[in-house]
Amino acid sequence: MTKTVEPLVRVTGLTKRYGDTLAVDGVDLMVRPGEVYGFLGPNGAGKTTTLRILTGLISPTSGTVRVLGGSPGQAQVLARTGSMIESPAFYPYLSGLDNLRLLAEYAGVARAKIDEVLELVDLADRAKDRFSTYSLGMKQRLGVAAALLKDPELVILDEPTNGLDPAGMRDMRRLIRELGSGGRTVLLSSHLLGEVQQICDRVGIISAGRMVAEHDVEELRNEQELVIRARPLESAHSVLRRVLGGDAVRLYDDTLRATVGPNRAAEVNRLLVEAGIAVSELRSTERALEDVFFELTTEEKAHAG
Numbered sequence: 001m002t003k004t005v006e007p008l009v010r011v012t013g014l015t016k017r018y019g020d021t022l023a024v025d026g027v028d029l030m031v032r033p034g035e036v037y038g039f040l041g042p043n044g045a046g047k048t049t050t051l052r053i054l055t056g057l058i059s060p061t062s063g064t065v066r067v068l069g070g071s072p073g074q075a076q077v078l079a080r081t082g083s084m085i086e087s088p089a090f091y092p093y094l095s096g097l098d099n100l101r102l103l104a105e106y107a108g109v110a111r112a113k114i115d116e117v118l119e120l121v122d123l124a125d126r127a128k129d130r131f132s133t134y135s136l137g138m139k140q141r142l143g144v145a146a147a148l149l150k151d152p153e154l155v156i157l158d159e160p161t162n163g164l165d166p167a168g169m170r171d172m173r174r175l176i177r178e179l180g181s182g183g184r185t186v187l188l189s190s191h192l193l194g195e196v197q198q199i200c201d202r203v204g205i206i207s208a209g210r211m212v213a214e215h216d217v218e219e220l221r222n223e224q225e226l227v228i229r230a231r232p233l234e235s236a237h238s239v240l241r242r243v244l245g246g247d248a249v250r251l252y253d254d255t256l257r258a259t260v261g262p263n264r265a266a267e268v269n270r271l272l273v274e275a276g277i278a279v280s281e282l283r284s285t286e287r288a289l290e291d292v293f294f295e296l297t298t299e300e301k302a303h304a305g
């Protein structure tokens with residue numbers, strides 16, 4: 001496998017317009033070698049459109065897209081990329097094995113590779129059964145097997161767990177983690193925050209066609225905040241806004257949340273007490289990725305709207 005030091009995927013200022021709809025609006029994203037990158041966003045955010053551009057299925061309206069050092073759709077890029085975009089198409093009356101044989105023949109892949117990928121996606125036992133008898137989870141896993149036939153460096157999966165039951169989701173997530181741990185680079189889309197949190201190293205969050213954040217999952221998860229209960233709360237709010245900045249302090253029901261680390265707790269306490277404010281609680285907590293996601297996507301809507 002060729003080692004590439006550069007980002008495997010680099011997208012700059014990507015836009016895609018369908019008539020009046022701006023499906024993708026100035027997206028920048030970067031996927032590094034060996035990572036599992038989660039492209040996270042609600043339905044209709046522009047994930048599928050972006051992945052279709054990255055795999056050369058459609059052309060962008062504008063922007064720069066580099067995949068594995070080349071342009072999407074170039075033969076040498078396609079040869080090193082495996083993808084599953086939307087539901088994979090297979091012949092229903094052929095077995096999983098025969099479907100893969102056809103694809104392998106077309107791609108000039110050795111027969112031994114078929115057994116290897118069937119084993120990897122845990123379909124070896126059912127390989128000789130007709131595709132039409134497979135569960136949705138098995139169909140999706142066969143799709144991943146097909147994407148792996150060429151032993152690609154980069155695997156692109158569009159909503160690989162969509163529509164699966166909990167057991168199917170668990171199997172698919174396990175498979176993706178396994179792919180990621182084997183030195184492959186995986187780019188997947190998802191609208192499920194918990195899923196991205198479980199299986200990805202980095203996340204790019206897209207909302208209404210715009211990229212609102214790109215972070216290490218650990219970094220987001222470990223983001224700390226102070227929860228403050230004080231009286232009078234409004235005065236505490238204005239003191240902290242003045243000192244920490246308006247963006248760093250939010251009012252949640254009867255508490256204030258300040259996005260600062262625990263090392264500033266004593267300072268926050270002193271500021272409040274000096275201002276004659278009674279502090280009844282001051283504790284540090286990790287921000288849930290869900291909160292971060294919600295905040296980023298609603299901020300983005302507010303800016304757009």
Ligand SMILES: Nc1ncnc2c1ncn2[C@@H]1O[C@H](COP(=O)(O)OP(=O)(O)OP(=O)(O)O)[C@@H](O)[C@H]1O
Pocket residue numbers: 018021022023024041042043044045046047048049050159191
């Ligand atoms: N071929 C098309 N023609 C017109 N509009 C399109 C087309 N494909 C996508 N869109 C629109 O572009 C926007 C982004 O769609 P896209 O499928 O990329 O989002 P998504 O994040 O993948 O969401 P989902 O998970 O629901 O597919 C949507 O408003 C969608 O209706």
